[in-house]
Amino acid sequence: MAATNYDVLIIGSGASGGMAAYTLTKKGIKCLMLDAGPPVDVQNNQVSKPAWELPYRGLGNPARLPHVVQANEYNANQWVDEKQVPYTHDPNSPFNWVRVRYVGGKSLFWSRMSFRLSDYEFKAKDYDGFGDNWPISLADLAPYYDQVEPIFRVRGRKEGLKQLPDGNFIEDTTSWSPAVQKFIGEASKRNIAVTKMRSSLGRGQLASSLNLLLPDALATGNLTIIPDAVVRDITVDKNTGRVNGANFLDRHSSREMHAKAKVVVLGASCLESTRILLNSGIANSSGALGHYLHDQFYITQCVQAVMPEVRDKTAPAGYASGGGYIPRFRNLQTKEKDFLRGYAFDFSAGSTPDAKFFPLYGKALDDALEAHRGTGFSGTCMGSVLPRFENHVRINKDVTDAWGIPVLHIQARYGSNEFNMAKDAINTMAELCRACGWEVLARHDQPLPPGYSIHEVGTCRMGDSPKTSVLNKWNQSWDIKNLFVVDGSSFVTAGSQNPTMTILSLSMRASEYLAEQMRKNEL
Amino acid sequence: MRRRRFIQALAAAPAAPALLAQQPAPAPAPEAPEAAPLDFSIADEGADPVSKFFSARQFATLKRLCDLLMPAAPGSPGALEARVPEFMDFLIGDAPVQRQQLWLSGLDGLEYQSQTRFRKAFADTDATQADTLLAPLRQPWSFEPPNDPGARLLAAAKQDVRTATFNSFERNMAASGGKRPRGGGGLYWLPVE
Numbered sequence A: 001m002a003a004t005n006y007d008v009l010i011i012g013s014g015a016s017g018g019m020a021a022y023t024l025t026k027k028g029i030k031c032l033m034l035d036a037g038p039p040v041d042v043q044n045n046q047v048s049k050p051a052w053e054l055p056y057r058g059l060g061n062p063a064r065l066p067h068v069v070q071a072n073e074y075n076a077n078q079w080v081d082e083k084q085v086p087y088t089h090d091p092n093s094p095f096n097w098v099r100v101r102y103v104g105g106k107s108l109f110w111s112r113m114s115f116r117l118s119d120y121e122f123k124a125k126d127y128d129g130f131g132d133n134w135p136i137s138l139a140d141l142a143p144y145y146d147q148v149e150p151i152f153r154v155r156g157r158k159e160g161l162k163q164l165p166d167g168n169f170i171e172d173t174t175s176w177s178p179a180v181q182k183f184i185g186e187a188s189k190r191n192i193a194v195t196k197m198r199s200s201l202g203r204g205q206l207a208s209s210l211n212l213l214l215p216d217a218l219a220t221g222n223l224t225i226i227p228d229a230v231v232r233d234i235t236v237d238k239n240t241g242r243v244n245g246a247n248f249l250d251r252h253s254s255r256e257m258h259a260k261a262k263v264v265v266l267g268a269s270c271l272e273s274t275r276i277l278l279n280s281g282i283a284n285s286s287g288a289l290g291h292y293l294h295d296q297f298y299i300t301q302c303v304q305a306v307m308p309e310v311r312d313k314t315a316p317a318g319y320a321s322g323g324g325y326i327p328r329f330r331n332l333q334t335k336e337k338d339f340l341r342g343y344a345f346d347f348s349a350g351s352t353p354d355a356k357f358f359p360l361y362g363k364a365l366d367d368a369l370e371a372h373r374g375t376g377f378s379g380t381c382m383g384s385v386l387p388r389f390e391n392h393v394r395i396n397k398d399v400t401d402a403w404g405i406p407v408l409h410i411q412a413r414y415g416s417n418e419f420n421m422a423k424d425a426i427n428t429m430a431e432l433c434r435a436c437g438w439e440v441l442a443r444h445d446q447p448l449p450p451g452y453s454i455h456e457v458g459t460c461r462m463g464d465s466p467k468t469s470v471l472n473k474w475n476q477s478w479d480i481k482n483l484f485v486v487d488g489s490s491f492v493t494a495g496s497q498n499p500t501m502t503i504l505s506l507s508m509r510a511s512e513y514l515a516e517q518m519r520k521n522e523l
Numbered sequence B: 001m002r003r004r005r006f007i008q009a010l011a012a013a014p015a016a017p018a019l020l021a022q023q024p025a026p027a028p029a030p031e032a033p034e035a036a037p038l039d040f041s042i043a044d045e046g047a048d049p050v051s052k053f054f055s056a057r058q059f060a061t062l063k064r065l066c067d068l069l070m071p072a073a074p075g076s077p078g079a080l081e082a083r084v085p086e087f088m089d090f091l092i093g094d095a096p097v098q099r100q101q102l103w104l105s106g107l108d109g110l111e112y113q114s115q116t117r118f119r120k121a122f123a124d125t126d127a128t129q130a131d132t133l134l135a136p137l138r139q140p141w142s143f144e145p146p147n148d149p150g151a152r153l154l155a156a157a158k159q160d161v162r163t164a165t166f167n168s169f170e171r172n173m174a175a176s177g178g179k180r181p182r183g184g185g186g187l188y189w190l191p192v193e
Helices: A015-026 A124-128 A138-152 A178-189 A214-219 A270-280 A308-313 A362-371 A416-435 A500-519 B002-011 B017-021 B056-069 B084-093 B097-118 B127-133 B149-166 B169-175
Strands: A006-011 A031-034 A046-049 A154-156 A223-226 A229-236 A243-250 A256-266 A296-306 A323-326 A343-351 A376-384 A392-400 A406-411 A439-443 A483-485 B186-189
Touching: A006 A015, A006 A243, A015 A031, A015 A214, A015 A256, A015 A500, A031 A256, A138 A154, A138 A500, A178 A323, A178 A343, A178 A416, A214 A223, A229 A256, A229 A270, A256 A270, A256 A500, A270 A392, A270 A406, A296 A308, A296 A416, A343 A416, A376 A416, A416 A439, B056 B084, B056 B097, B056 B127, B056 B149, B084 B097, B084 B149, B097 B127, B097 B149
Parallel strands: A006 A031, A006 A256, A031 A223, A256 A483
Antiparallel strands: A046 B186, A229 A243, A243 A256, A296 A376, A296 A439, A323 A343, A343 A376, A392 A406
16 A cells, blocks of 8 residues: 655644644545654553652662653653763753653643743844844734734733733632732742633643544544654655655664655644654754754742741641742843843642751751741742853764654753843842742752753744744744744743743644645645 | 442333233342452552662661661661661662662662771771761751762761652551551642543
8 A cells, every 4th residue: 555645744743733733624624643752541550659659769760861850750751761862061051951742742741831822022123223123013923922822721810011912811709819919029029920720621631632633633534643753854755855754663673664645744842843844854054943042041040038927827728829920021121131031920828848858866856847837938049041042953974763763962052141140130039038038948040951941942933034044933943934933943042931831832833834835736 | 339329220210110010920039249348458468578789788788778867666677677678778778879889889889888987898897986987977968968978978878768668658657557458648730530
């Protein structure tokens, strides 16, 4: 049986690939999807286990997943095995490349924080002169955010903030706890807005491509999914210069196969898509492919405070609970001296601080923890990282993965803009806590290594010029018009907002354009 | 159960009636009793760990340190009862060299300080003497680990020994009134072939 020549080959089944399939198949376009990982039944692939049954008592195998700070003994099997799919970096410039290889990709396990970018990001250069603007504005993407948010059932509260545009929300009607109200009061004195978290509710256990996008795409009869298909490279028709499919290896047997299609859509995640393009030797007439790698720097528990009014269970029940989000407030109306752009926080109240924050041990530590039960207030800072050409990935031909495919070498580090921003962020959060009358137990302004946020973007960026960007404003390769890249690699600048809603919206927008071009026979 | 339902379904299948009509209906077979669910133990419940990474002196230092960090309380086993020193011997023995070195040099350093200041092994120190040597644990927490290897070990041990004690079979057994604890914990993501 000869293989079908599909209209579109989609590489990757996570948020971006899933949305491409969802959009294209509904328009009658025949799609083949390849994913490097197996299908997984999320409901039945998890079992309840007490920590004492785990071989490492919950501390985890100390030799496994050195770059995945998020890994623990319970979730260790979710992540890509770094020995099977390695990457390299300079010892002094660590990069935490956190990957998932299952059908559904990282959308199986994401934090669900669901924000729109604003024109402070899309037109960032207009505000501060650094880097480049996106070739699109919020107005271009807003109609797609409007469609994506109901699919993912984003809950939020409309606040009317220009730096955090409102969405098509399920209204969040919950109230603030008294402790958080106190915090909001101090923040508002400093013109710092506090919002409810904006989060995808999804359906059932998941807010994933696996349950929200792929089932609808399959129901059209226009989607074929091949799991366990590890793509090595994209193939090019020598006569036309157009892409015509991809070579892949079966994950289990390494059997080599070739899939044919009229159009190729890459949605394998930022760095995997870039790796495939670099290994294919295509789409890089600009020299920008692999460059401008950036993410958001994260400082988890940047400030850990305790609320004395809650100590020794003296506060009424419900006094300290819940959390919220502080969108960017720096460099909006005013200009900071030490850094460009801004940062956001999420915070929570009512937890018990970790034992490490108390300078005690033994029984004295147990007593202190008991007294401070439910008194904690802590914040995590997410800071904007400047997209810089020198932060890049390239192929390391000396190292290959388990399928013989050359791996990425990642070279990225934060600069003074990020470090100065981090200092300002932590000073601000500590000041807010003290203004509330809370004791700051610990604070630190050292970002975790690049990559930790799992929000890496920018290595296949879009732009107005084929000389400085890989993609045009439709996520279409400048060099090869039947090649599209729809994941986070297309970002020009990331801002401080989590990127998933933007990735989904870009993919939907690009796919609608692709479908229209196909209808007009212009691809 | 599934097998029994399958056999019942076969008995009800359309092919059966002709044959059944020629023979007296057999008495229904008595229900087979359900087999009791199998109950499994973990190694810690039925066997002793074999320590092999730390030297005898390091292990003695580690035991004293574990006892200080997580002492037993009424009805609540401490690190020694939870066999945390033996577990740490296994965990650190499996760890990358850098982490192993932290523990080896840290324990040696603690022993050296004890010998220098009190002319006795750390394992033999009384509470006051030991508390002097654990002074770095009274320093405020910092994101960057302390420069001093001994202080770095203490910061790491404070966290690891605490977790290993809380997550031990012995501690959970005590918390459930001496019965084998069931449930609790978290959702474990199974490996997918």
